[in-house]
Amino acid sequence: MNLPFKDRKFVFLLLSVSIVVILEILSLIGIHLPMPYAPFIFVSFIVIIGHDVILKGIKALLKLNFSSINLLMTIAVIAALYLGEYPEAAVVIVLYVLGERLEDIGIENSKSALDQLIKSTPKTAFVKKTNQEIPIEQIEVGTIIQIKPGEVIPLDGKIIFGETLIDESAITGEPIAKEKQIGDSVFAGTLNGNGFIEIKTSKLSTDTTFAKIIQLTFEANAAKSKTQKFIQRFSKLYTPTIIGLAIIIFVVPVFILHQDFNHWLKQAITLLVIACPCALVISTPVAIYAAIGNASAKGALVKGGKYIEILAEIQAVAVDKTRTITYGTPVVSDVFPLIGTSREELLSCTAGAEMFSEHPLAQAIIAASKAEGYEPHKAKNFKSILGKGATANCIVCQIDTVLVGKLEFIREYHEISEEVEKIVAQLASEGKTSVVVSFGKGVVGIIGLTDKIKPDSSKAIAELQEQNIDVIMLTGDTEKTAHYVARQVGITKVFGGLLPEQKAAEMKALLQQYDKVAMVGDGINDAPALALSTVGIAMGAAGSDTAIETANIALMNDKLSLIPFLIRLSKKTMKQIKINTYGAIITKFIFILLAIFGFSNLALAIAADVGVTLIVILFSLNLMRFEK
Structure with missing residues (x-):
């Protein structure tokens, strides 16, 4: 089996680590490689495995860059070689390189899903006109x-x-x-x-939904969380501080207190090794990448680590109604045949009259008629009356005039009975739209339509409320419709009839009340409120450029239930980052104290440093399987 070059290098690194660690253990129990071969063997491992680290360390020294971790490692290796601690010098460098490679693997694994998608995307397409494969960027x-x-x-x-x-x-x-x-x-x-x-x-190939996902995901690293930024700043101060502390540990006992030179040099080296902030630096990015990878696999595009962090602090979620809680497309919910008209006649005749209309309500009635097995009747002389309804002649029923539309439109032609008024009022109280139908001799039926609620909306809102997060509806739909839908899904705070600028004003008020507020909308008429919110979440992002560009998080599959999941994931991620960070700091603090008081052991310090780094990576990568 031929392994890729990168994999062969990692296998060679693991083999080298195994040999060096075995030689170090043998050295600790008194079994040493014979002189003069020992220095050459261990220096060979140092040069082959750690040459990049040594070269970067020397460059950092020449540039007086004392915040470089590579400089810290280079000093430790050179000092160990000076002391004749050849196994320790080799162990320091090979385990450090292993730790670095494990960090890379952690990042690579957390980004692997996206990388696989990029590799699987075709680079060419078969064009019908030319009858050949052409690079997609030329199409x-x-x-x-x-x-x-x-x-x-x-x-x-x-x-x-x-x-x-x-x-x-x-x-x-x-x-x-x-x-x-x-x-x-x-x-x-x-x-x-x-x-x-x-x-x-x-x-074009550069503008596809998929291309935007790739671009935004790779840009996500630029939007670092506050924790990431803090740790990066901390590391830049921390490394030179440790180098300074190591110098003091060596200089004060040796040159002021006149104690053993080699003993305190070894303590200073141990301090440098254990102080290497590998686990601290990796504690946040691996966890963030793993969380973003998990979210992406479920259909949520998170545009940066800072939004994972912010989601953990959200106190309220404002949601639009249409295309967020509901599908945004009307469906027939009620059919009321009147004055002896059958259900079949009402639906098939109305559907026939609406066949030439592109209005969503008309299309919903046609779909309902076909779904019930009633073929729409053939009609002629269709005429649409803007804002009112439509008229047509039904050929099958031999009805001269079919009138379909609002109650006010039908009222222009007929007296409206109390029963009709009552049905229309009842439908309105339920947030439904009424289409009144006449066959030329009074109202023969009423068809109620509603914007169907998504099946996961109620569950998603309940899960948010269980997390002590308030849910508020901000919608441009009427107050009656808004309150009806809100009651169905368990929302008590509702603002209806809002224009985009009014939604933005309500968002400002919510931010004053709650401090951290997420806004969920379709990314078009909700754009001002999405931009103002602490975290903007766009629904239905597949195919919507506005949604992808405006929001901080884009839900590619229209599932509202992803939002409580994302908040749980973000809380778990931030908890893991804290555990990672505190664990790394406490371990290092213990070994720094041991080094200061002269009780530290170089081999143990190295094992602890690499061990903590490995634990941090493994626990962080576990976030990729959170709730799977």
Whole structure:
């Protein structure tokens, strides 16, 4: 089996560490390599394994960069060689290099899901017009490309031929493949299932939803958390302080108190080794990367470590209604046939009259009629009356005039009975929209429509409230509709009828009341409130450029239930970072005290330093499996 070069280097490093550690253990029990071979053998390990560290340390010394960890290690190795502690000098460098490599592996593992996606994304697409593969960066918007079953879709677009199942888990985190047919949108990075399709591209390769995810995820490291920034600043002060302390530990006992030179030099070296802030520096980034990786796998794009940190402190969540708690598309909820009209006649005739309308309410009625097995009747002379309704002639029922629309529109033609008024009022009190239907001789029926609530909305809001987080609805919909939906999902604080600027004003008020507030919206009309909030969370981000760019977190799969999960994940992450940091500091403090009082042991100090680093990495990477 041929291992990749990087893997072969790591295996060689592990082998070298094993040999050096065994030689060090033998040395501690009195079994030494014979002279004059010992220095050459150990120096060979130091040069082969640690040459990069030594060179960087020397460069740091020449530049008087005393905050360099490599300088600290270089001083420790040279001093150990001077003392003739050859096994210790080799152990210092190989274990330090191992620790560095483990840090890299920790970061790589926490970013591995995204790296795999990048590698799997096609670099070319089969263009129908030229009948050949062309690099995706050369393909213009509007180009027709062909995708075979089992291929990864290379560019965003709309299907113009064929139907298939598409696995969108790369974008949404949703494991169940979606049925796609002509007119449906598809995204780069998703997997075509069982059908041959042709798509007309809608974005350049650099502008696809997937490309934006990759770009924003790699930029996430720039948005470091306060903890990361603090530890980086702390390390820059900490390293020169430790070098200074090591000098004092050596100079004061030897040159002022005239004590043993070699003993105190060894204590100073031990201090330098144990003081290396590897575990401290790695404590935050590995945990943050692991948390971001976990969130990405579930369909949440977090744009930086600082938002993981902030989420742990959120006290309130403001949510939009449409496309957040609800689907944002109307569905028929109630059908009231009147004056002897059958349900079939009401639905099929109304659907036929609405066949030529593109209005969402019309499309919902057509869908409801077909779902119940009633084929929409053929109609003619369709006429839309803006803001009121529509008229048509039903060929099947031989009805001269079918009137469909608001109650006020029907009132222009007919007397409205008390029963009709009562039904419309009842539907309005439930936050539903009424479509009143007449066949030319009075009202023959009323169809109620509602914006369907997502199945996970109630659970998500309950989970937030269980975490002592207040949930507030901010919506542009009417007060009645807002309160009806709010009651269904358990929200008690509601602000309805808000324009975008009014939502922003309410967000300012909430920030004064709660200090840390997250805003959840669709990223378009909610943009001002998203920008003002402590953390802006965009719903339905797949295919919405505004959502991805405006918000700090984008939920690619429309699931409100991801928000309580993200808050739990952020709290767990911050708890892990504190454990990592305090554990590293306490361990180092103990060994620093031992070194100051002359009781430290170099081999034990090295083992403790690498051990703490390894524990920090393993516990941090465990965040990738949080709640899986």
